[in-house]
Amino acid sequence: MKNKVFALIDCNAFYVSCERVFNPKLNNQPVVALSNNDGCIIARSKEAKALGIKMGVPLFKVRDIIKKEKVHVFSSNYTLYGDMSRRVMNIIAEFTNDIEIYSIDEAFIGLDGVPGDIEKYGHKIRKTVLQHTGIPVSIGIANTKTLAKVANHIAKDDISFLGVCSLLKFKNIDKLLSSVAVGEVWGIGRQLSKKLNMHGIYNVQQLKNIEDYRIRKMMSINGLKTVTELRGVSCLPLEEVRATRKSCCTSRSFGRSLQELEDIQQAVAIFSRRAAERIRSEKLLASNVSVFLRTSPFDKKNKYYFNSSSIHLSVSTNDTIEIVKAASRITSQIFKLGYLYQKAGVLLSGFYNEGEEPVDLFSTNYKIRDNLMETIDSINNRFGGDTIKVASEQHLGTWTQKKEKCSPSYTTNIDTLLVVD
């Protein structure tokens, strides 16, 4: 059988690249993008990386470097990044139907049967995406998804590849693999890395040669899949159809800590509504609602508290009002006075597709609010997500998140369209 061919296309420092598209002055400058609440650094330009700013580091820990080196800082603008992602994926989809959108900035594609030089084809994709969207990407090509990830890593790391690394052209990739640390492999995180290092396994070449039973023992069943893929045997197929989700969580850290049940109830009401809206848009019904609360795990002066609980609904629903009610009941149960709460969240699960849910004999009126929800969704879609809310969301703003340096939504809001002089 002929070998499969996979490519992984990954946008370079995606959020930073999005900002640069609309603000070319940022090119060749150190730039970072922040997580929600302006908490951590989650994207860095290569100039920012060179300054030693690490991925995931809290903003306050690198304030000095940022000031001294005049690093440009952006709050996260998911409206912009989401729209740019859609554009990038659409361009890629013009090259092949075999596409798995893996994350906001990554896609796997299948390249079986592409005639001619596959590496050249990769360069063509790269050039087209850059030309049509302004977003630079790196492409890794190999016989398995895990190796395509490795190849992508090499393409990013070694500029001599010019953004595209195909492992297919190498007779023997062992030398290349011996230069890649195990921790860089897809599926091997901090803990596993540490464990492997303790066993004297540091690079991918070494990992490939460990006996299966040892891999299985150290890394469990998925680890064995990972290593098999590193050996060139494909175990992970392209997943072109997104599986229906198993849970839907909306959670936020508060801009300041909250102590009153009333404030937390308001936040939970908002999270409930957003989660309900999201599952409605996917035509799902939830049969389980859970809520969690916690204080800051970093606050050494005050006592830590975490609690969560859930309610099983005998009639599954995606009705905002039902879900807010359930979440509010849970919140009252798990709330304890005397703590400084820093984060809360609502998690929906136990999904059924609309129309496939079990019906409760004793409930006859559970569908009466369908029309109401439809109307609310269409109004909110048209006039903005927060136009219609539920009453328990009143007095918003006591805990709003930090977002000090957000760029405009250039591509989705007519008022912030770029003007060319």
Next chain:
DNA sequence: TCTGGGGTCCTAGGACCC
């Protein structure tokens, strides 16, 4: 002062049943 959010999967251990 200031530390994100949203997912998935696996495993171990307890509850429960016959």
Next chain:
DNA sequence: TCTGGGGTCCTAGGACCC
């Protein structure tokens, strides 16, 4: 005094991903 064995299901916690 001596106190089985095997199966399933659920949950919590930990690991991973971006």
